Amino acid sequence: MNLPRPLSHSSITLYNECPQKFKFKYVDKIPEKPKHFFSYGQSVHLALEFFYGAKEPKAPSLEDLLKHFREIWVKTGYRDENHEAELFEEGRQLLARFHDKHAKSYHVPFSVEYGFTFEHEGIPLTGKVDRIDKLPDGRLSILDYKTGKKLAAGRLDLDAQLTMYQFACESQLGAEVGELIFYHLPTLKEHRTVRRGAPLVKELTTRIVATAEGITKERFDPKPTENACRWCDYKPLCPIYKDQYAGMPAVAAKASGEPELAALVDAYGDALAKAAAAKAEADAAAAALSASLKKKNYVRAFGERFEVSSSPAVKWEFPDKKKVLDLLKTAGLYEKVLAPSAPLVNKLVEDKALDADLRARLTELGERVESTDLKLKGL
Numbered sequence: 593m594n595l596p597r598p599l600s601h602s603s604i605t606l607y608n609e610c611p612q613k614f615k616f617k618y619v620d621k622i623p624e625k626p627k628h629f630f631s632y633g634q635s636v637h638l639a640l641e642f643f644y645g646a647k648e649p650k651a652p653s654l655e656d657l658l659k660h661f662r663e664i665w666v667k668t669g670y671r672d673e674n675h676e677a678e679l680f681e682e683g684r685q686l687l688a689r690f691h692d693k694h695a696k697s698y699h700v701p702f703s704v705e706y707g708f709t710f711e712h713e714g715i716p717l718t719g720k721v722d723r724i725d726k727l728p729d730g731r732l733s734i735l736d737y738k739t740g741k742k743l744a745a746g747r748l749d750l751d752a753q754l755t756m757y758q759f760a761c762e763s764q765l766g767a768e769v770g771e772l773i774f775y776h777l778p779t780l781k782e783h784r785t786v787r788r789g790a791p792l793v794k795e796l797t798t799r800i801v802a803t804a805e806g807i808t809k810e811r812f813d814p815k816p817t818e819n820a821c822r823w824c825d826y827k828p829l830c831p832i833y834k835d836q837y838a839g840m841p842a843v844a845a846k847a848s849g850e851p852e853l854a855a856l857v858d859a860y861g862d863a864l865a866k867a868a869a870a871k872a873e874a875d876a877a878a879a880a881l882s883a884s885l886k887k888k889n890y891v892r893a894f895g896e897r898f899e900v901s902s903s904p905a906v907k908w909e910f911p912d913k914k915k916v917l918d919l920l921k922t923a924g925l926y927e928k929v930l931a932p933s934a935p936l937v938n939k940l941v942e943d944k945a946l947d948a949d950l951r952a953r954l955t956e957l958g959e960r961v962e963s964t965d966l967k968l969k970g971l
Contacts (some may be wrong), residue, residue, distance in 0.1 A: 594808055598709060598716035603751045604803045611806060612814035616826040619812075624825045626669030632679050633739040636777065637722065639662045639687055640737060643694075644704045644723060654691045661687055686777055693780055702726045708760040712797060715804045721757050722775075731770030732761055735782075741970045743776050743875035748783050755788045755796045764919035882964040907938050910958040919957070923950050 597603065607614040616622050639661040643652055652660075661683060670676035686874045703724040710717055725733040734757045748754075754772040761769055774783040783920045816832045827833050885893060885902050910916045916937065925940065940946060941954055 595804060596807070599800060599803060600717070600719045601756045605752070607803050607807065608799070609820060610716045610824075610953065611812040612830060613824065613826055614807070615812040616829060622826065622829070628669040628671070628675065631666035631669045631741070632683060635661065635664060636686065636739050637737060638682055639683070640690070640722070641705050643687075643691070644701050647700065649698065649700055651691070651695040654688060654695075656863045657687055657691055689780060690777065699725075700927060702732065706761070708764050710760065710764055712759075712763075712800055715800055717756075717760065717800065719756060719760060722760065724915055727770045729770065731768045731787075732765070732770055733771045733773060734758060734761060735773040735775055737775050737777055739777050741778060741971035742963065743774060743783065748772075748785050750792070752796055752799070754785075755792050758788050759793055759796060764920075766914060825858070833906065885962065905963045907943060907963075908941050908955075908958040908959050909961055910937065912957060916954065916957055919950070919953055923932055923947070925950075 603614065603618060605619065617624065634875050639657060642660045642664075643657055646652060663685075665680060667676065670679065701723050706721040706724055708717075708719055708721070719732055722737045723733065723735040727733050736754065736757070741794045751774075754774075758772060761767070769787045772787065775781075776783060811920065814830055814832050816830075821827060821830075821833070824830070865958070881893075881900065882902065885891070885900075891903070892899070894900075907912065920937075920940075941958070
């Protein structure tokens with residue numbers, strides 16, 4: 593389906609609130625002004641990703657957490673330096689309270705910042721779940737952090753974002769979701785609810801299809817409301833309000849008239865193009881080098897400036913992940929691969945102790961891809 597980008601909860605919400613604003617942002621690609629609440633929220637989320645990103649059952653120290661917070665702090669969108677300093681300190685205090693509450697009972701989550709990309713009825717969907725934990729009964733607990741001052745009453749039981757996360761995780765991970773949580777960070781309070789029933793999931797999928805249809809048919813009529821339009825960055829461009837801004841400079845979709853910005857845009861584009869060309873050149877050199885080493889039966893070689901070593905690498909590619917998970921469930925091996933990454937399935941297929949019949953059935957579902965891992969170092 594010809595969409596300007598995969599649909600996410602936020603882009604679906606934006607289209608349904610105002611199709612014209614969706615067009616400005618995702619079709620015309622006109623950037624909005626940075627907002628302090630987005631920068632603050634992103635900074636806190638990145639800090640908590642660091643906190644739960646450890647692979648050991650031990651929490652990072654408070655000192656390391658706050659150091660990381662300072663390093664990743666997003667500095668855009670604040671009114672002035674005092675406003676930024678005020679929110680930075682607020683974030684530090686929030687993280688200190690969070691660390692005090694959770695460090696002693698620390699656990700390694702099932703997944704942190706789980707990114708998903710899949711299709712529903714040919715419609716590409718994407719998103720990222722803040723945290724997934726595994727419940728004692730094997731089901732999943734989905735947690736979404738909220739940094740806003742208040743959490744609207746009744747939102748938890750109907751929120752489409754949590755429904756999207758449940759739909760994505762059950763579709764991609766093959767495990768049932770047991771509970772959904774909004775973690776309100778200012779109060780350090782978890783608001784829990786049970787998994788979404790079929791009617792809410794159906795409502796979501798219907799909305800996904802309707803949104804994709806509206807976008808592909810270029811239905812971008814504005815939906816003006818007093819509150820939304822008051823703060824909209826695109827108001828000077830909007831056909832509803834453009835007469836109010838006659839004679840005033842509009843928000844520029846291009847950097848014309850701003851040579852410094854234009855130079856930065858071009859520099860960034862040139863750098864990306866060079867990086868892409870360099871990667872293509874490196875991939876071609878790696879393929880030629882791997883073929884030459886294999887032909888000569890060498891595992892190590894030297895140039896004038898570099899040394900390379902090679903080792904065989906095998907991976908399996910499974911186009912139908914659900915069939916693989918169903919088969920592993922039947923064989924009682926589901927727990928070994930229940931994770932959002934393919935390497936565990938690859939390891940299982942290559943395990944010599946795996947039942948031969950199960951191996952044969954798994955290999956029918958996938959394709960064995962052999963390659964060579966190269967390790968390069970300077971001389």
